[in-house]
Amino acid sequence: MATSSTTTYSPSQSLEKRQQQQQRRRLFREIDWKRSDGREFHQCRPAFLRTGAASAAAGSAYVEFGTTKVIVSVFGPRESKKAMMYSDIGRLNCNVSYTTFSAPIRGQGSDHKEYSLLLHKALEGAIILETFPKTTVDVFALILESGGSDLPAIISCASLALADAGIMMYDLVSAVSVSCFGANLVIDPMAEEEACQDGSLMITCMPTRHEITQLTLTGEWSTAKINENIDNYTVTLSLLLYYR
Numbered sequence: 001m002a003t004s005s006t007t008t009y010s011p012s013q014s015l016e017k018r019q020q021q022q023q024r025r026r027l028f029r030e031i032d033w034k035r036s037d038g039r040e041f042h043q044c045r046p047a048f049l050r051t052g053a054a055s056a057a058a059g060s061a062y063v064e065f066g067t068t069k070v071i072v073s074v075f076g077p078r079e080s081k082k083a084m085m086y087s088d089i090g091r092l093n094c095n096v097s098y099t100t101f102s103a104p105i106r107g108q109g110s111d112h113k114e115y116s117l118l119l120h121k122a123l124e125g126a127i128i129l130e131t132f133p134k135t136t137v138d139v140f141a142l143i144l145e146s147g148g149s150d151l152p153a154i155i156s157c158a159s160l161a162l163a164d165a166g167i168m169m170y171d172l173v174s175a176v177s178v179s180c181f182g183a184n185l186v187i188d189p190m191a192e193e194e195a196c197q198d199g200s201l202m203i204t205c206m207p208t209r210h211e212i213t214q215l216t217l218t219g220e221w222s223t224a225k226i227n228e229n230i231d232n233y234t235v236t237l238s239l240l241l242y243y244r
Contacts, residue, residue: 036190080136
């Protein structure tokens with residue numbers, strides 16, 4: 001006879017986890033702390049990008065940024081059911097979801113509405129919507145493994161998938177995130193770094209046109225820090241490195 005094991009809540013485990021997180025936060029605020037993967041503060045993780053990952057889709061792409069793994073499928077353009085009246089521009093629908101095995105804690109896969117909205121905003125300005133009037137393009141992003149900086153990976157992957165589908169675009173879209181730890185600024189943070197950050201900044205841009213399509217901020221940022229991240233050549237090079 002099969003028996004099922006039950007998981008019980010342990011206050012001591014929760015307390016230990018909080019203590020470890022506080023210890024990491026103190027460590028990250030030190031000037032000379034080292035990243036666990038050996039990268040410098042202004043270095044991105046190794047990247048792998050490939051198009052044509054899903055044969056059933058009009059276009060698709062698969063990317064790996066460190067341990068973060070994402071696949072995006074694009075369908076359309078196809079007739080828009082919501083557009084009852086003629087429209088001069090097309091519609092873009094975006095959906096982002098996590099698999100149940102994407103994180104260490106199993107069974108937490110679900111749609112991510114906030115990421116879906118941010119993905120739409122990041123891509124909308126780069127797509128020439130006038131080229132497919134009264135039709136819809138659907139973008140489905142699936143996070144296979146969440147290792148930190150998930151949204152920049154999703155945006156970069158979706159841009160490649162749209163290009164693979166033959167969707168007319170002004171330029172490819174690239175994205176990178178920056179975490180703030182006291183006086184330290186860290187590019188392309190891992191999950192353990194994001195869990196302890198004081199704030200985050202994500203820049204999404206069209207590299208060859210030098211245009212920013214989206215800028216998101218969390219936490220407290222001074223004007224000087226924002227300008228440093230936007231104008232710093234290191235961040236610009238990091239954006240371009242995703243496609244080299």
